Amino acid sequence: MRIASAYARGAIALTLSLPCAFAADAPGRKDVPAPEPRESFECRRASGPITLDGKADESAWKNAEVCDNFVPYWLKTKNAPLRKPYTNTTARLLWDDKYLYFHAEMEDADLFADVTEQDGECWNNDVFELFFKPSDKASPYYEFEVTPRNTHFDMFVPMRNYTEFAKWFKDREFQWETKVVTKGTLNKRDDRDTGWSVEGRIPWTDFAPTGGAPRAGDEWKFTLCRYDYAVGFKEPELSATAPLTMKNYHYFEDYSPLKFVGAR
Ligand SMILES: [Ca+2]
Ligand SMILES: [Ca+2]
Ligand SMILES: [Ca+2]
Numbered sequence: 001m002r003i004a005s006a007y008a009r010g011a012i013a014l015t016l017s018l019p020c021a022f023a024a025d026a027p028g029r030k031d032v033p034a035p036e037p038r039e040s041f042e043c044r045r046a047s048g049p050i051t052l053d054g055k056a057d058e059s060a061w062k063n064a065e066v067c068d069n070f071v072p073y074w075l076k077t078k079n080a081p082l083r084k085p086y087t088n089t090t091a092r093l094l095w096d097d098k099y100l101y102f103h104a105e106m107e108d109a110d111l112f113a114d115v116t117e118q119d120g121e122c123w124n125n126d127v128f129e130l131f132f133k134p135s136d137k138a139s140p141y142y143e144f145e146v147t148p149r150n151t152h153f154d155m156f157v158p159m160r161n162y163t164e165f166a167k168w169f170k171d172r173e174f175q176w177e178t179k180v181v182t183k184g185t186l187n188k189r190d191d192r193d194t195g196w197s198v199e200g201r202i203p204w205t206d207f208a209p210t211g212g213a214p215r216a217g218d219e220w221k222f223t224l225c226r227y228d229y230a231v232g233f234k235e236p237e238l239s240a241t242a243p244l245t246m247k248n249y250h251y252f253e254d255y256s257p258l259k260f261v262g263a264r
Helices: 002-008 012-016 059-063 204-210
Strands: 041-045 089-095 099-107 127-133 141-146 152-157 177-183 195-203 219-228 237-240 256-260
Touching: 059 089, 089 219, 099 127, 099 219, 141 195, 195 204
Parallel strands: 041 089, 041 256
Antiparallel strands: 089 099, 099 195, 127 141, 127 219, 141 152, 177 195, 219 237, 219 256
């Protein structure tokens, strides 16, 4: 979301000129080639109850498709093959009649989150972000962010307009819930952490402006994204599941299809 806020402040040139996160920020780490973008993902039905405890150990999660291609695809050029981010991410989605569920497991050597205000600038912290665009034919889309401190940012965007974003930051009350588990010491920057995970559920009522729940067989567009800040990084590492051609998580033209699969 940082890009959006920069746009909102009219700082387009500044944002677009940010150095890429591929500098030699993590000496000693081996570069691993990035996977190719996936054509689509399935959001499958939850086969049983999900307890929000940050852990995906319910049997329902075993049936979820694994999204593990978090990659800064916008950096791809003919001469510069992509590497995976230094910290891996694995995410899953499920759905039932009431909720869209998500779980993300994130490696992170330096857990950082100092924003405590609801709808504050969570993108300046370690953050997991979800973007959903229910229809290709209509403008609206949604953004959800959660930090290792379990601070939320959520936004309904009726029509993408970078100069208007700020007015939508606090515009709507969302009822989504999350539970975070941290593995390490949050905001203690001089030690080495392992990572964090988040398990959440978004009620379909949060999507009321665009008609609420999907039906089995419906297809939305989406991307899951991260900012990973670390003392040793010159810039936060950004990564997304959609093959974004711009360093902009709001570039929904490149979002991936998300197919809502019915009970099997
Ligand atoms: Ca759980
Ligand atoms: Ca720490
Ligand atoms: Ca971090």
